[in-house]
Amino acid sequence: MKMRKALAAGAAVVALGSLVLAGCSGGTSGGGGEGEGGETTLTMWHNSTTGDGKQYWEDAAAAFNEENPEVTVKVTSIQNEDMDGKLQTAVNSGDMPDIFMARGGGKLADIVEAGKVKDLTDLIDDDVKTAFGEAPFSAFTVDGKIYGVPSAVLPGGIFYSKDLFEQAGIESEPTSVAELEDAVDKLKEAGIAPIALGAKDAWPAAHWYYFFAVRACGQDIIENLATSPDFTDQCWLDAAENLNEFTATEPFNDGFLTTTAQQGANSSAGLVANHKAAMELMGAWDVGVIAGLTPDEQPLPDLGWFPFPEVEGGDGEPGAMMGGVDGYSCSTDSPASCEEFLNFVSSKEWQEKYATAFQTIPANQDATGAVTDPSLAPLMEAYSKAPYVSLWLDTALGQNVGNALNTGVVEMLAGQGDPQKLVDSIANAAARG
Numbered sequence: 001m002k003m004r005k006a007l008a009a010g011a012a013v014v015a016l017g018s019l020v021l022a023g024c025s026g027g028t029s030g031g032g033g034e035g036e037g038g039e040t041t042l043t044m045w046h047n048s049t050t051g052d053g054k055q056y057w058e059d060a061a062a063a064f065n066e067e068n069p070e071v072t073v074k075v076t077s078i079q080n081e082d083m084d085g086k087l088q089t090a091v092n093s094g095d096m097p098d099i100f101m102a103r104g105g106g107k108l109a110d111i112v113e114a115g116k117v118k119d120l121t122d123l124i125d126d127d128v129k130t131a132f133g134e135a136p137f138s139a140f141t142v143d144g145k146i147y148g149v150p151s152a153v154l155p156g157g158i159f160y161s162k163d164l165f166e167q168a169g170i171e172s173e174p175t176s177v178a179e180l181e182d183a184v185d186k187l188k189e190a191g192i193a194p195i196a197l198g199a200k201d202a203w204p205a206a207h208w209y210y211f212f213a214v215r216a217c218g219q220d221i222i223e224n225l226a227t228s229p230d231f232t233d234q235c236w237l238d239a240a241e242n243l244n245e246f247t248a249t250e251p252f253n254d255g256f257l258t259t260t261a262q263q264g265a266n267s268s269a270g271l272v273a274n275h276k277a278a279m280e281l282m283g284a285w286d287v288g289v290i291a292g293l294t295p296d297e298q299p300l301p302d303l304g305w306f307p308f309p310e311v312e313g314g315d316g317e318p319g320a321m322m323g324g325v326d327g328y329s330c331s332t333d334s335p336a337s338c339e340e341f342l343n344f345v346s347s348k349e350w351q352e353k354y355a356t357a358f359q360t361i362p363a364n365q366d367a368t369g370a371v372t373d374p375s376l377a378p379l380m381e382a383y384s385k386a387p388y389v390s391l392w393l394d395t396a397l398g399q400n401v402g403n404a405l406n407t408g409v410v411e412m413l414a415g416q417g418d419p420q421k422l423v424d425s426i427a428n429a430a431a432r433g
Helices: 051-067 080-093 105-113 126-132 162-167 177-189 203-216 219-223 234-247 268-273 286-293 337-345 348-358 365-370 376-385 393-397 399-413 419-432
Strands: 040-046 071-077 099-102 149-161 193-195 277-283 303-306 321-330 389-391
Touching (some): 051 348, 149 337, 162 303, 177 234, 303 376, 337 348
Parallel strands (some): 040 071, 040 099, 321 389
Antiparallel strands (some): 099 321, 149 321
16 A cells, blocks of 8 residues: 655754753764774664564664675664653763664754754665655655654554454444543443553653644644644643543543553553553554564454544544654764665565564555554555644654653643643743743
């Protein structure tokens, strides 16, 4: 299936919250470099700490070394929730890895502004650009230049257990919030936790606000966030109030505020993987994460997916989605073998292997035939038909504003804030830059 959908708020982004930087101009003391005899070691940071994903990067590094004996890729696995913090520390200290995972948007723009990311515009192979199309590169484009190579397209929605839905007597996938609330009631009556939420990691909780915002706000407001973050429109408060009202139905698992997103059987993904909760709002990577947490570490046979329900009265365009694009960037002082490695893993062969290892949607359009999990088929169809797809709000807004947004949502869900306080905290963070 060909998917050419662009990600709004991913193109022409600017830095929206500057990092506290030290030594912005220089060096990569923790990175690789050319050694004696022309040998080069590339250091790489990725977020796959277990299973097939971790093995994929080890295999890719070994295969690249086989074709390029003078280059060794030293891969380091970092827990997903730790990645942004470690990268910020690396930027501040000048101790950058040669290759690092990048999520695009304002988060990447902040690092570009610090002078720490290599311009890859003319270093990406033409056949890679053709196979990927323009859309996935938009998330890694800053001021018309490309600073990253995408690896996966990751739109979001609600993953669910078909078996648990059947057990609770739910006959169809919810298409409205009212229908979702009805499904929550039926699951509770059947003694099943309706929705798993890893709020300890903040961003999964904030996903609920993001989607309510896409339903409440017009496309122009969402698309302009990257360059003109303005939270004065009534839709932002409406979205917060809608989330607050939904939360009042108590749809989430017990202890959701201390539940992690992806770490082990008791994480939100683990609860779905082990049939301890029926649903989870997450991006397309969730299929692979859930598969790694099932008892046999195989894909969940009854996993289904449906779009975030429509919300009555909002200005959002029906069918609009939110998602992200994972990818990788090169630090400014990385050797040429950095972009060569990224071109290498962008081939159809390695993107097909990526799709299989991560159970996700590859950025290379020619490799989408490797997507076999049935839960991804409706997601890909919805993505292809969506009027637009917004980049995750925290990614589009950058580190500082995005963190304020995520933290504010958790505080509201914990009863330590209200809708107005949430909107005010985001607006104040945006005003501070």
